[in-house]
Amino acid sequence: MTSLTKGGSSLPVTVMVSASHGTMDIVHWMNCFIEKYKQVYGFSNPFPKPPVIHCDRSPVFLLAGIQVFNGDETMDRYMERCWRIIQRAATKRDLEITVVHACLGHFMKNVKRNASKILSKKQVSLGMWFMALLVNCNTLDEMIIIWRNVCIVLLSTNQNDQFKISLSTLSKMADQMNGDPEKTNFVLQGVSVTTKGQISNNMNVDNNDDITHDVGTNEDDPFYIESSFKSLFITIYQQCKDLLKIYDASEWKDLPANPLFSAAYLSRILKLYMPTAPIWSNLLL
Structure with missing residues (x-):
């Protein structure tokens, strides 16, 4: 926050927040802050309402943001509002109130941590690569294409034709994103995957590096919600699983x-x- 006095130093208003604070603590703190703002600037001058709040993936900040600025909106309601916006069925209010979005750096650290729990050290960068592709989706149709191909790659037990096509598609999409200044990111730049599944990367994926932990976050499952996004991606997952059953037959044994x-990593994703895809992807940005 900028200083209340001209020429003064800025105020780091969140330094008093610790890992012991929950959502209601943050909501109370923000409401008190808003009241103090009114006392300083006058009640006729409304507190600025941000169109987008960028923060780490901490549920306390995400939930507090939508509760304070969106009239006690819950995460379930927020996700359904995101669904309406993406489906072009949004109301005027849907488009006017605040959107929350997770920082790419914090999100990818969380992805790295979870990938490290399931994948081998050499494959952690691959797990991050898949998620980097999903992060960069600007439309739901694009995300569906990538998700479908990720499912086929990770669910295929052998290098069948579907696997080869899907991996090739993902590699081409990664190349296209790297050629777009608005979509390229450090993961896509640092990792490449061949059509035969060979991974090369110049990123540091040492599991012992300094990984920050999100305030107030249950790392394994920060949000227990049912959403239209969840239903959609589960359906695609099951479709891919059914499609690949044909390759379990003996004629494909060679x-x-x-x-x-890695079906386990796919299930974790x-x-x-x-x-909660809109929170960490480009769908609403």
């Missing part, structure tokens, strides 16, 4: 194994991230 196979 196909080489898929070195990228589906549980932790896909129900």
Whole structure:
């Protein structure tokens, strides 16, 4: 926050927030802050209402933001509002109130942490690469295409034709994103995957590096919600699973194994991230 006196230093208004503070503590603190703002600037001067709030992935900040600025909006209601906006069925109010969005750096650290729990050290960068592709989606149609291909790559036990097509599609989309200044990011720039599943990267994926922890976050499952996004991505996941059953037949037994196979990591992505896709992706930005 800028200083209340001309020429004064800025005020780091969040330095008093600690990991012990919950959502209601933050909401109370913000409401008190707004009241003090009115006392300083006058009650006729409304407190600025941000169109977008960028923060780390901490639920306390995300929830506090939509509660304070959107009239006690819950995360379930927020996700359904996001769905209406993306489906072009939004009301005037849907478009006027605040949107919350998670910082890319904090989000990718969380992805890295969860990938490290399931994937081998060499494959952690691949897990981040998949999520970086999803992050960069500007439309739901684009995210559906990427999600479908990610599902096929991670659910294929062998290098079947569907696997090859999907991996090639994802690699091409990554190249296209790297060529777009508005979409390129450090993960897509640092990781490349060949059509045979060979991974090369120049990122540091040491699991012992200094990873910050989000304030007030249950790292494994920060939001227990049912959303239209969750239903959509579960349906696509199941469709891909059914599609690949044909390759379990004995006639395909000589196909080489898929070195990228990880149904467990895909399930983790589906549980932790896909129900709240608008929070960490570019869908609403």
